[in-house]
Amino acid sequence: MTTVSENIPKNYGTLVFSENSMKERIPAKTYELLEKTIKEGKPLDLDVANAVAKAMKDWAIELGATHHTHWFQPLSGMTSEKHDSFLSPTEDGNALMTFSGKELIQGESDASSFPSGGLRASFEARGYTAWDPTSFAFIKDEVLCIPTAFCSYTGEALDKKTPLLRSMKALEEQAKRVLKLFGESETPVTAMVGSEQEYFLISEKDFERRQDLVLTGRTLFGAAPCKGQELEEHYFGAIRPTVNEFMKELDDELWALGIPAKTKHNEVAPAQHELAPIYTNVNRAIDENLLTMEKMRLLASHYGLVCLQHEKPFRGINGSGKHNNWSISAGKTNLLDPGATPMDNLRFLVFLTGVIQAVDEYQDLLRMSVASAGNDHRLGSDEAPPAIISIFLGTELGGVVDALIADTDYTNAKAVAMDLGVAVLPRFRKDNTDRNRTSPFAFTGNKFEFRMPGSGVNLSDTNTVLNTAMAKSLKEFADTLDGKSGEAFEKAALDYVKKTLTDHERIIFDGNGYGEEWETEAARRGLSHYRTTADALPCFIEQKSIDLFEEFNVLNELEIRSRYEVKLEKYNKLLNIECRVMKRMTRRAFLPAINTYAGKLAKSINAIKEALPDAELAQETTLLNNLVKGVQSADEALQKLDTLHREIAGIVDQQEKANRYAHEALPAMEELRAAIDALEIITDRSHWPVPTYNNLLFYS
Ligand code: ADP
Numbered sequence: 001m002t003t004v005s006e007n008i009p010k011n012y013g014t015l016v017f018s019e020n021s022m023k024e025r026i027p028a029k030t031y032e033l034l035e036k037t038i039k040e041g042k043p044l045d046l047d048v049a050n051a052v053a054k055a056m057k058d059w060a061i062e063l064g065a066t067h068h069t070h071w072f073q074p075l076s077g078m079t080s081e082k083h084d085s086f087l088s089p090t091e092d093g094n095a096l097m098t099f100s101g102k103e104l105i106q107g108e109s110d111a112s113s114f115p116s117g118g119l120r121a122s123f124e125a126r127g128y129t130a131w132d133p134t135s136f137a138f139i140k141d142e143v144l145c146i147p148t149a150f151c152s153y154t155g156e157a158l159d160k161k162t163p164l165l166r167s168m169k170a171l172e173e174q175a176k177r178v179l180k181l182f183g184e185s186e187t188p189v190t191a192m193v194g195s196e197q198e199y200f201l202i203s204e205k206d207f208e209r210r211q212d213l214v215l216t217g218r219t220l221f222g223a224a225p226c227k228g229q230e231l232e233e234h235y236f237g238a239i240r241p242t243v244n245e246f247m248k249e250l251d252d253e254l255w256a257l258g259i260p261a262k263t264k265h266n267e268v269a270p271a272q273h274e275l276a277p278i279y280t281n282v283n284r285a286i287d288e289n290l291l292t293m294e295k296m297r298l299l300a301s302h303y304g305l306v307c308l309q310h311e312k313p314f315r316g317i318n319g320s321g322k323h324n325n326w327s328i329s330a331g332k333t334n335l336l337d338p339g340a341t342p343m344d345n346l347r348f349l350v351f352l353t354g355v356i357q358a359v360d361e362y363q364d365l366l367r368m369s370v371a372s373a374g375n376d377h378r379l380g381s382d383e384a385p386p387a388i389i390s391i392f393l394g395t396e397l398g399g400v401v402d403a404l405i406a407d408t409d410y411t412n413a414k415a416v417a418m419d420l421g422v423a424v425l426p427r428f429r430k431d432n433t434d435r436n437r438t439s440p441f442a443f444t445g446n447k448f449e450f451r452m453p454g455s456g457v458n459l460s461d462t463n464t465v466l467n468t469a470m471a472k473s474l475k476e477f478a479d480t481l482d483g484k485s486g487e488a489f490e491k492a493a494l495d496y497v498k499k500t501l502t503d504h505e506r507i508i509f510d511g512n513g514y515g516e517e518w519e520t521e522a523a524r525r526g527l528s529h530y531r532t533t534a535d536a537l538p539c540f541i542e543q544k545s546i547d548l549f550e551e552f553n554v555l556n557e558l559e560i561r562s563r564y565e566v567k568l569e570k571y572n573k574l575l576n577i578e579c580r581v582m583k584r585m586t587r588r589a590f591l592p593a594i595n596t597y598a599g600k601l602a603k604s605i606n607a608i609k610e611a612l613p614d615a616e617l618a619q620e621t622t623l624l625n626n627l628v629k630g631v632q633s634a635d636e637a638l639q640k641l642d643t644l645h646r647e648i649a650g651i652v653d654q655q656e657k658a659n660r661y662a663h664e665a666l667p668a669m670e671e672l673r674a675a676i677d678a679l680e681i682i683t684d685r686s687h688w689p690v691p692t693y694n695n696l697l698f699y700s
């Protein structure tokens with residue numbers, strides 16, 4: 001008998017049409033042509049597409065698939081699919097299972113219901129999906145899913161994947177130019193990403209009774225539970241049996257899809273968990289992350305649970321993020337690894353400097369890329385990084401960079417193992433220990449960890465910005481050093497590094513990112529600080545960002561403007577829903593419940609008075625008084641929010657609308673919440689109409 005563990009390698013990747021399955025099933029000559037498309041971006045001819053489609057279909061049918069779909073990522077951020085069956089009836093009344101190269105390469109999509117920020121209106125009503133052969137097809141619920149890009153007929157991107165692929169190309173082109181200057185042979189260069197996905201699991205029964213959770217993904221009301229996360233018992237704690245069963249099934253399903261889920265554990269907050277896969281190229285990493293999120297949501301229901309992927313489902317309890325671990329690989333070499341020889345060190349310093357320059361220069365865009373209504377509650381509330389971008393390098397690397405800027409001898413940096421050989425370059429060890437969890441962008445040995453993204457986000461935007469900004473840094477280096485070689489190159493490269501680091505030193509910060517001192521210091525350094533999505537979005541359409549994206553053919557101005565519109569609209573729509581849900585819950589659930597309880601209390605006070613005219617009723621009457629006064633303040637807060645909400649709803653300009661939601665509606669929502677939460681803790685438990693934080697977070 002084989003054990004469960006023995007079956008894991010056997011089942012791994014069985015539901016993906018991976019490189020191996022392709023090699024097995026496609027004639028060698030055809031595969032070679034396909035590989036050219038995958039690795040070099042060469043256009044695919046129809047004969048090859050037909051052969052691949054046939055192999056893919058046969059493989060999928062053997063595994064029970066009945067349908068196929070072009071799987072894509074519309075601007076709303078998650079994934080979309082429309083299933084077509086393989087079935088094609090024949091004239092004689094029978095049926096064949098067919099799938100052509102044309103169907104594989106391109107799909108028509110009536111995309112009019114997807115957000116496009118007005119893009120389609122100005123061009124064509126329809127869009128099409130195009131096969132992305134660099135991410136593998138897979139089977140999900142008897143459907144062959146083909147990862148695709150989604151564009152308008154005039155070529156404008158209508159999705160998240162297209163600009164990401166373009167940014168990968170830009171990064172590769174510029175990195176290759178730099179590597180050539182280092183005399184290195186041509187290898188494919190790609191950004192690598194490992195994303196750590198945090199999420200909550202709560203009971204389905206409780207979830208269903210909370211309109212705020214069902215409709216907005218977060219609790220809009222709720223007094224703090226008696227116990228929060230202060231005992232620190234949940235982080236890495238024993239996993240409850242139901243959750244463990246859920247995680248096991250999740251692992252099995254992900255492994256079958258070839259998604260290398262590696263680490264799972266309980267997180268800091270009660271009912272919070274994390275899953276991290278092994279990193280891979282950024283395009284696949286994002287497809288895999290989206291698929292993982294979908295599987296989490298789906299499988300939770302098998303265990304009577306609901307998976308919350310909102311960035312801040314509970315006030316006062318840590319929210320959920322999605323750390324974006326990012327590096328650049330050239331073949332087998334990680335270009336963000338300090339390396340072993342002085343020359344490797346120099347190359348590393350050039351790439352490191354490129355990252356520092358990119359992050360400083362385009363800090364606004366990076367912040368913008370993670371802006372969402374949900375993430376606004378998480379950034380800057382002392383659980384996740386602040387909304388200010390800065391880079392943490394750690395003591396060792398920080399010492400080297402300081403020495404380079406000060407133009408002093410590296411021997412001054414104590415921890416640095418010296419190598420005074422060629423070009424007087426430092427040799428340093430990787431620094432894995434010194435972790436500053438408060439930093440938004442931390443160097444962790446051989447990669448950067450961007451900790452701002454929220455749990456619900458599609459990481460494409462962030463990585464599109466990172467890749468493009470990095471391409472820009474590398475281009476500047478390559479342009480400057482063009483034509484130099486040997487010692488002259490080494491000297492010029494080191495000078496370039498020193499100068500660029502000096503120019504961008506302000507972005508490096510190793511101190512405590514929480515707290516007000518940093519806010520003041522960051523302002524002094526001229527770093528931007530956008531607290532809300534409404535404040536963070538406008539930089540997207542500034543000339544500086546249009547110039548960047550256009551220079552590298554990642555997004556044109558029209559695409560940028562449409563994306564900005566979509567983000568704004570999404571924010572406004574969410575805030576509108578949150579306002580409505582708050583008003584509805586207050587009017588229809590909370591106030592009636594509190595009034596019923598107050599009425600009962602009044603009756604019982606009168607009854608006691610009748611029976612015992614001299615009875616001391618101070619506690620009861622004070623409580624009744626507080627309930628009545630509380631209802632009064634809640635109603636005032638409700639009226640205030642209502643007036644404001646109606647006013648904002650009437651505003652046509654989307655940016656103005658967002659500003660008002662962020663700076664006026666949200667504080668008014670806070671007031672209403674505070675009034676209701678204060679009543680929650682004095683109202684008889686049996687009268688409270690929704691499950692409380694105690695129920696939601698500490699279920700068994
Ligand atoms: P943490 O302590 O934050 O959990 P880990 O070392 O476990 O960090 O790594 C977290 C994620 O980073 C994983 O998904 C891992 O695969 C990924 N990762 C590791 N090395 C790299 C790299 N060179 N480039 C990109 N991601 C990486």
Ligand code: MG
Nearest residue numbers: 196323449451
């Ligand atoms: Mg991490």
